[in-house]
Amino acid sequence: MSADHGTRYxxxxxxxxxxxxxxxxxxxxxxxxxxxxxxxGATVIDASRGEPAVVVSLGEVHLGFVLECLGTKSMIASKYLEEANVNRFDAIGYDTVAAIVNDCCCVGALPFVVNAYFATGAASFYAGTRHAQLVAGFQRGCDDAGAAWGGGESPTLAGLVDPNEIDLAGSAVGLVPPGSAPILGDRLVHGDEIVFIGSSGLHANGASLVRSVADELADGLATELPSGRTFGDAVLDPSVIYVGLVEALLRESVDVHYLSHITGHGLRKVMRASADLCYRIHTLPEVPEVLAFLVEQAQLSPHEAYGTLNMGVGFAVYVAKGEGDRVVRLAVDAGLSAVVAGQVEDGPREVILEPLGVVFAGEELELRSN
Amino acid sequence: MSADHGTRYxxxxxxxxxxxxxxxxxxxxxxxxxxxxxxxGATVIDASRGEPAVVVSLGEVHLGFVLECLGTKSMIASKYLEEANVNRFDAIGYDTVAAIVNDCCCVGALPFVVNAYFATGAASFYAGTRHAQLVAGFQRGCDDAGAAWGGGESPTLAGLVDPNEIDLAGSAVGLVPPGSAPILGDRLVHGDEIVFIGSSGLHANGASLVRSVADELADGLATELPSGRTFGDAVLDPSVIYVGLVEALLRESVDVHYLSHITGHGLRKVMRASADLCYRIHTLPEVPEVLAFLVEQAQLSPHEAYGTLNMGVGFAVYVAKGEGDRVVRLAVDAGLSAVVAGQVEDGPREVILEPLGVVFAGEELELRSN
Incomplete structure (x- = not known):
């Protein structure tokens, strides 16, 4: 069954x-x-390779640098606009910024400038209302991340990108605040507490699964969820930007040992650090309605669901023992939901989701070259 | 006639x-x-908006930041691989870096880190030999630009990007060397000399025109040029990276007033600066064989050709009166061809190509928001 659904994905x-x-x-x-x-005077810190952003030292200045893409979520918004005549491209613009800046701040670098990549397949994309909304959402994302929108590129790639769609990505540069060090996972130790910060729903990963599921539903994206919202409306809720929280953690001198942006690979990303450590999770947050629906429709096992989607966990904060409650308070102050979810233990490298009896082995997440 | 061919493009x-x-x-x-x-402590220098890279000041440190894409040139390489069984994806990887770093150094910022964006439409792209060559070329480009390859993103965007192709882009951060100022065009004045630095051929712009022309040729990309080389082989000559030249200009304290990377819009890019100045060109370099062939086949007028393609001019250096010859010498020392091509005069903003009687009016290049 697992293999079947893996194949389906x-x-x-x-x-x-x-x-x-x-x-x-x-x-x-x-x-x-x-x-x-x-x-x-510039050198890449090799320990940052494989982390969500690369860290470059320029003398005393440490910069985080990231290039990220949104994936195919914009195609859901195009479909929803066509079917329901509702333009949610503002959320898509915001999602694009979120994908970029949440990666940047993982290494302890606060993004100060973001560049956009909007690649269309035909100039006709710009004829409708999508572009203006996209731009507005991208700008709002930059405002919420406390970063300037520097510029970017918006090519038309006929024959390469679908003429009715847009390929969205972008890049950011962040500053590790003076007095802080880059956060690269080397300080993770047995006993550290893991705090999960809530997601708003799909965020940037799982869009192709959403489209596949929607295609099989009689009412497609218009299908009603138990709350009465439509699938399409809920799935297009904008992502959460976690930069403000990271900034608060650094400002309040919380003893942060690692940060992970939970995106593709779902909660396998909890073991993103290269260390041989085990991440034992005792508490999982409530699953957002739209993800519960998606998992049910796609008939994903818990192992597949939590190994693919964020399942309500948008970001993970790893802190010294006893610091977890402070992280929760700072998150709540920032309007986010948060829970002390588990702890770090000596190896082997794996993630144990105790409430579900699910274990992700180390070889299920290999992002490094060696 | 001009209108017809404009339409064709x-x-x-x-x-x-x-x-x-x-x-x-x-x-x-x-x-x-x-x-x-x-x-x-980070602020975007507004005068850099509309320039090839945005400049951000971080206290005393000035950074250039750019995101650029290659366009559709990779599709020519795919076609050439399929038809001639010759893999030129190394050149494509190099071209991608060139597109990025040549923009970065225009503002006087020497790129120190580059991130890659390789977006495919299907994972099958990675099954062949293209990816390894692409990576090798990208690395060589970074080496030649004197920049580290930091990381990047390589998503599969099913339904968005053509399953047989790859969308290539990337981002770079550059440092304005301490003691130098960002180069933003504000020092351009009447009497400045303009030096044109040679291109190797197509570089990154005009790829869709190449494909359109190849489709109409009996032998397609295998068509022989007068030199005996094939059209496909010549069109895939890697771009020139101009970072080393800019570094030499700064090191030798040449009084550089502006730099322009001649890409899309061809020699209209000579008037990229916002100032109301006229650029009078008295000498044009030899047109690379492959561009001469392309222009002839597409029946482009001189106005169209020079307003679209680089026509042998890959980069323009604007220096104080009397400094042009030094630029030529430094370029030749760097293995590049160069010629003192003209001078800057008081407005109106336009480019005059005297040898051809072609004039590009200011409204033919509007890259700014106001």
Whole structure:
């Protein structure tokens, strides 16, 4: 059953094994270049390779640098606009920024500038109302992340990108505040507490699964959820931006040992750090309605669901023993939901979701070149 | 005739008027965010908006930040691989880096880190030999630019990107060397000399026109040029990376007033700066064989050709009167061809190509929001 549904997810267009292998080839090549800019006083911190953002030191200044994409979520918004005549491209613009800046702040770098990549397949994309909403959402995301929108690129790639769609990505540079160190996971130790911060729903990952499920529903994206909202409306709730929380953690000198943005690979991302440590989770947050519906419709097992989707966990904060409650308070102050979810233990590297009896073994998440 | 061929170029998929208008909408929104990160000591220098890279000041440190894409040139390489069984994806990887770093160094910022964006439509892209070559070329580009390859993103975007192709882009951060100022065009004055630096051929712009022309040739990309090389082979010559030249100009304290990377819009990019100045060109370099062939086949007028393609000019350096010859010498030392091509004069804003009797009026290049 697990294999069947794994295959189904792959049929929806995402084969992570092949992709991760390709990523490793690129990481290996990139790894040879760390000293290329030493003459300018700039050096890539090799320990940051494989982390959500690369960290470059420029003398005393530590910068986080990330390039991220939204994936295919914009296609859901196009479909929803066509079917329900509701334009949610503001949320898509916001989601794009969230995908970028949440990765950036994981290494302890607060994003200060974001560039956008809007690639369409035909200039006709710009004829409708989508672009204006997209721009407004992107701007609002930058405002909420406390970053300037620097610029970017908006090519038309005829024959390469679908003429009715848009490929969204972007890049950000962040600053590790003076007095703080980059957060790279080397301080993770047995006994650390893990705090899960709530997601708003789908965020950026699982969009191809949503489209596949919607295609099989009689009412598609107009299908009503138990709350009365439609599937399409709920799935397009904008992502949460966690930069403000990270900024508060650094400002309040919380002893943060690691940060993980829970995106593709779902809660397998809890073991993103390279250390041989076990992450024992005793409490899981409530699953957002739209994700519960998606899991039910796609008949995903708990292992598949939690290994693919965020299931209500948008971000994980790892702190020294006894600091978990402070993180929860700071999150609540920032309007987020949060729970002390578990603790770090000595290896082997795996994630144990005790309430579900689900274990993700180390080899289920390999993002590094070695 | 001009209108006809303009239309033909638009039919090849690129409608710059619509795109430039969309760009201006985004630039306007972005322009409201310059102070968002002031609390971190970071501020976008507004005069850099509309320049090839945005400049952000971080106290004493000035950074250039750019996100650029290659466009559809990778599709030519896919076609050439299929038809001639020759893998030129190394050149495509190199081209991608060139597109990014040449923009970055225009503002006087030497790129120290580059992130890659490789978006495919299906994981099967990775099954062949293209990816390994792409990675090798990307790495070589970073090496030649003196920048580290930090990381990036390589998503599979099923339904969004063509399953047999790859959407290539990337981002870079550059440092304005201490003691230098960002180069934003404000020092351009009447009497400045303009030096044109040679291109190797197509570089990143005009790929859709190449494909359109190849489709109409009996032998397609295998068509022989006068030199005996094939059209496909020549068109896939890697771009030139100009970072080393800019680094030499700064190191030798050449009085540089502006730099322009000649890409989309061809020599209209000579008037990229916002100033009301006229750029009078008295000398044009030899046109690379492959571009001469392309222009002849597409029956482009000189106005269209020089307003669309680089026509042998990959980069323009604007220096104080009397400094042009030094630029030529430094370029030749760096293995590049260069010529003192003309001078800057008081307005109106336009480019005059005297040898051809071609004039590009200011309204033919509008990249700013106002």
């Amino acid at each position: 792959e049929q929806a267009g995402v084969d992570y094994e092949v992709l991760d292998a390709a990523k490793r080839i690129a990481l290996r090549a990139a790894g040879t270049t760390s000293q290329n800019a030493a003459r300018l | 638009e039919q090849a998929g690129v409608d710059y008027e619509v795109l430039d208008a969309a760009k201006r909408i985004a630039l306007r929104a972005a322009g409201t965010t310059s102070q968002n990160a002031a609390r971190l």
